[in-house]
Amino acid sequence: MKKSKIMTATSLRAILVIILLIAIGATGYGFYQAQIWLKKYATTVGQTIGSSSSGTMSSDGLLALEQVLASRQSSIDKAATVTVLGANYQSQAISDLTVYANKTGINITNYSVSDTTPTSTGIADITPKYLSVTLQNPIKTDSLLQFLSLVETNLPKMQITGISLSQSSDITNINVDPLIVELYTE
Numbered sequence: 001m002k003k004s005k006i007m008t009a010t011s012l013r014a015i016l017v018i019i020l021l022i023a024i025g026a027t028g029y030g031f032y033q034a035q036i037w038l039k040k041y042a043t044t045v046g047q048t049i050g051s052s053s054s055g056t057m058s059s060d061g062l063l064a065l066e067q068v069l070a071s072r073q074s075s076i077d078k079a080a081t082v083t084v085l086g087a088n089y090q091s092q093a094i095s096d097l098t099v100y101a102n103k104t105g106i107n108i109t110n111y112s113v114s115d116t117t118p119t120s121t122g123i124a125d126i127t128p129k130y131l132s133v134t135l136q137n138p139i140k141t142d143s144l145l146q147f148l149s150l151v152e153t154n155l156p157k158m159q160i161t162g163i164s165l166s167q168s169s170d171i172t173n174i175n176v177d178p179l180i181v182e183l184y185t186e
Helices: 007-051 059-072 073-080 087-104 141-152
Strands: 108-113 127-135 157-160 165-167 171-174 177-186
Touching: 007 059, 007 141, 007 165, 059 073, 059 087, 087 108, 087 157, 087 165, 087 177, 141 157, 141 171, 141 177
Parallel strands: none
Antiparallel strands: 108 127, 127 177, 157 177, 165 171
């Protein structure tokens, strides 16, 4: 007789961590590709404007550009919401994180500005800022995954830059060390 393979808690946790890491990586890669596309598009628009022989575009060229911009208005509106003003980034991030925590049944016990050194984004006037978020442990695995998904899809853009998990005494729960949340300010 063949023995059926039963998934153990350890293998399930490993699979969930792998899926979580893939999701975080895919989100970061998608944001990176969107940034590249926006740079190329900005260069194309700059070349279109600069290629005019008299230094100004013809009325036909301006009308065509206006139509292109109108057709991409939803992308323009979404791009405007990717960053938050530097003066109120903490209150905006805390407000969004609190809403997501409440939706998923997670309790946030502390917020603090992280001392992580900002890296350059390569975009003028855009600076990453970091918040450390402490969650009340233990947390249901499903609730944590839902919370992370909401944070990663937030506008203005926020992303978890690292996560450290450990097993709780209950198999359906896990313990999470403080999360570092990165968001972009202008």
